[in-house]
Amino acid sequence: MDRRFLTVLGVSLVFALVVSSVFYQMTARSTTTKNDNTATRDVVVATHPMGVGVMVKPADVKVVKIAADAFPKGAFSKVEDVLDRPVISNILLDEPILEGRLAAKGSGLGLAPTIPVGMRAVTVRVNDVASVAGFVLPGMHVDVLVTGHPPNGDTDMTTTVLQNMLVLSAGQTMQPDARGNAINAPTVTLLATPEQAETLTLAGNDGRIQLVLRNSSDQTVEKTPGTMVSELYSGHRPALKPEAAPKPRPRPVAKAAPVPTPAVASAPPPPLPPDQIVVIRGTQRTVETIPNGASKN
Numbered sequence: 001m002d003r004r005f006l007t008v009l010g011v012s013l014v015f016a017l018v019v020s021s022v023f024y025q026m027t028a029r030s031t032t033t034k035n036d037n038t039a040t041r042d043v044v045v046a047t048h049p050m051g052v053g054v055m056v057k058p059a060d061v062k063v064v065k066i067a068a069d070a071f072p073k074g075a076f077s078k079v080e081d082v083l084d085r086p087v088i089s090n091i092l093l094d095e096p097i098l099e100g101r102l103a104a105k106g107s108g109l110g111l112a113p114t115i116p117v118g119m120r121a122v123t124v125r126v127n128d129v130a131s132v133a134g135f136v137l138p139g140m141h142v143d144v145l146v147t148g149h150p151p152n153g154d155t156d157m158t159t160t161v162l163q164n165m166l167v168l169s170a171g172q173t174m175q176p177d178a179r180g181n182a183i184n185a186p187t188v189t190l191l192a193t194p195e196q197a198e199t200l201t202l203a204g205n206d207g208r209i210q211l212v213l214r215n216s217s218d219q220t221v222e223k224t225p226g227t228m229v230s231e232l233y234s235g236h237r238p239a240l241k242p243e244a245a246p247k248p249r250p251r252p253v254a255k256a257a258p259v260p261t262p263a264v265a266s267a268p269p270p271p272l273p274p275d276q277i278v279v280i281r282g283t284q285r286t287v288e289t290i291p292n293g294a295s296k297n
Contacts, residue, residue, distance in 0.1 A: 040065040043096050044076040050091040052114055052138075056082050061097060074099040086113040111169060111189065120197045121168055123189045124204050126211060136188055140167045141216045144190075144200065148207025158210075159226030161199055164219060166191040 042063050050060060061079055075096045076082050085102040103113035115121050124144075126136075136142060144162040149155075169189040188211065192200060203209055275290040 039068040041068045041071045042077045043071060044079055044082055045094050045096050046091045047093075049093055050087050052087055052090065053111065054087045056085050056087065056097075056102065058083060064094075072096045072098060088114045114168060115191065118193070120192050120194055121189050122192045122197045122200045123187050124200055124209050124211075125187050126209065136167055136170055136211055136213060138167055138169050139216075141165065141214050141218075142167060142188075142190070143212040143214055144203065145210040145212055146203040146207040147210065148203075153228070155229040157226050157228045160212075160222070160224045161203055162192070162196055163221045164214065165196070 043066050044061050045064055047060055047062050050056070054060070058079065061082055063077075063079060075098055082097050082102060085105055086107060087101060088103045089101040091097065091101055107113040111121055141164050143160055144165060145158055146161050147156060147158040150157050167188060168191050171187055190200065200209075277288045277290060279286045279288060
C-alpha cells in the first residue's frame with residue numbers, strides 16, 4: 001500500500017479515539033449530575049384544607065417524596081413532628097406543613113394559639129351597625145370609637161381611642177366566609193396589648209363602642225381631637241344674649257306744690273275787763289265795778 005495512505009489512516013484513527021474518549025467522559029459526567037439531581041426527600045403535606053384553630057391529626061397529613069433541592073425551608077419529614085399541634089395559618093390541599101403555620105404543642109385550641117406572646121384577645125359587644133353592618137371579618141383592621149360623657153364635659157363626645165386593631169374573630173368565626181359574605185355576630189374579638197385591653201374594657205363599660213373599617217395596608221395613626229355634640233349643630237348657633245340696655249336717666253321729679261293751709265277764722269278778741277274803782281272809807285276798803293262803756297257816757 002501507499003505509505004501516505006497508511007499515515008492518513010493512522011492519524012484518523014488516533015483522532016477518532018481522542019474524540020470518543022472526550023465524548024464518553026462528558027456523557028458520564030452528565031449522567032452522574034442527573035442522578036444527583038433526582039435525589040428525593042420525604043415531606044409532610046396536608047390531605048385537605050385546614051383552617052385556623054384546627055388540631056393536626058394523623059388523617060390530616062401524609063408523606064410524599066419531592067426533589068431534595070425543592071424541599072421547603074421549615075417543612076417536616078416526619079408525621080410525628082406535626083401531630084397534636086394547632087394550626088395558626090390556613091393550609092391548603094397538598095401544601096407542605098411549615099413550622100410557621102403551626103403553634104407549639106399544648107398551646108390550646110381555637111383562638112388561643114393565634115395570640116402572639118405578649119398580646120391579648122379582647123372581645124367587645126357590637127351590633128350590626130356598630131360592626132360596620134356585619135362586614136368586619138377576621139383578618140381585617142378597624143379603628144375603635146367610643147361615645148360617652150366626659151367627666152368634666154358639658155355634653156356627649158365621640159373620640160377615637162384605638163386605631164389599626166386586628167380582628168381575630170367575628171363571634172365564634174375565625175375564618176372569613178368563602179364567598180366573602182358578611183358575618184352577623186354580636187361580638188368581635190380584637191388583638192390588643194395589655195394597655196389596649198384595659199382601654200377597650202373601660203370604653204365598653206363607660207360608653208358606646210363603634211368599629212370603623214379601614215384598609216389593612218393603611219398603617220398610619222391619625223391624631224383626632226374628638227367631636228362634641230355642640231359641634232354637630234354648628235349651623236344652628238344659639239342666639240346671643242341681648243346686651244343690657246342702658247338704664248334711662250331718672251327724670252327730675254317735679255316738686256309738688258305746697259298744699260295751701262286753709263285759713264282759720266280768727267277768734268274774736270276777748271272782752272275788755274270792766275273798770276274798777278277802789279273806795280277806801282276809813283278802815284273799810286270797797287271796790288266798785290263800772291260796766292264797759294259806762295265811763296264813756
